[in-house]
Amino acid sequence: xxxxxxxxxxYLFAFLLIVLLMLLGFTFILYSLNVExxxxxxxxxxxxxVSHELKSPLTSIRMMTEMLxxxxxxxxxxxxxxxxxxxxxxxxxxxxxxxxxxxSRIDEDRKKYEFIDLDLDKLTREFIKSISEMIRETxxxxxxxxxxxxxxxxxxxxAILQVLYNLIDNxxxxxxxxxxxxxxxxxxxNEIQLSVKDYGTGISxxxxxxxxxxxxxxxxxxxxxxxxxxxxxxxxxxxxxxxxGQLSVESRQGxxxxxxxxxxxxGI
Ligand code: ADP
Numbered sequence: 001x002x003x004x005x006x007x008x009x010x011y012l013f014a015f016l017l018i019v020l021l022m023l024l025g026f027t028f029i030l031y032s033l034n035v036e037x038x039x040x041x042x043x044x045x046x047x048x049x050v051s052h053e054l055k056s057p058l059t060s061i062r063m064m065t066e067m068l069x070x071x072x073x074x075x076x077x078x079x080x081x082x083x084x085x086x087x088x089x090x091x092x093x094x095x096x097x098x099x100x101x102x103x104s105r106i107d108e109d110r111k112k113y114e115f116i117d118l119d120l121d122k123l124t125r126e127f128i129k130s131i132s133e134m135i136r137e138t139x140x141x142x143x144x145x146x147x148x149x150x151x152x153x154x155x156x157x158x159a160i161l162q163v164l165y166n167l168i169d170n171x172x173x174x175x176x177x178x179x180x181x182x183x184x185x186x187x188x189x190n191e192i193q194l195s196v197k198d199y200g201t202g203i204s205x206x207x208x209x210x211x212x213x214x215x216x217x218x219x220x221x222x223x224x225x226x227x228x229x230x231x232x233x234x235x236x237x238x239x240x241x242x243x244x245g246q247l248s249v250e251s252r253q254g255x256x257x258x259x260x261x262x263x264x265x266x267g268i
Pocket of ligand 1: 166170171174198200201202203211216217218219221227228229230231232233234256257
């Protein structure tokens, strides 16, 4: 008892330390559980969004194929319209699948790149040309300008196409009533800057902090039923960073958004 009395200060200290450690452990478990629950919720929303995204182009391709198969499309002009719509839908489907595959590779750190000397101006022009039919049909207008001479970077062609596809697809989806998109290629501080600007819904400052997180979609996009799965910008950011570059956004709610990709002129 004399010994205990003498060391009671130490015992009390040890006891308080143990209680503190237990409290810390408990808080940590609660925090991890919360993160896990949030991630699981986002994952199940993602699965339902992706299934929906895959289903709608498939349904329209199937409907059009059935109509053609049963000779229910009379004129050649209508037939040709159906064929181009089917082509467009299958291209959209293929981009969606590329996104999903890319996302899983990125998530597991398995993404491989094939770096080549790439003319960014040429690639952007080719890409805009490939979607020009769809742009015309939806009433959009893309203004592209390049003031850089010979903007060659070390990059993976397909990965940069994926960046262009996601940024332009978002600009279209979130344009609201506006039908104007601007794409600019400039040089600044020995860097190439590719920007995609729209005049649509814009993004609130709070959402701007979260849109690059995987599966994140703003409340407005969910509420207004705009298609999407919340992985596009995660992919874009990862690809840009793997190319030694940076992705940033400037936006004002109701005043449109501008996404800028900064890449080093000499690549990595
Ligand atoms: P998805 O478009 O499939 O939902 P993304 O990762 O590409 O997924 O985008 C995440 C979110 O960022 C979108 O749901 C939307 O809320 C917001 N966002 C992205 N691009 C734009 C844009 N150009 N204008 C307004 N909001 C945007």
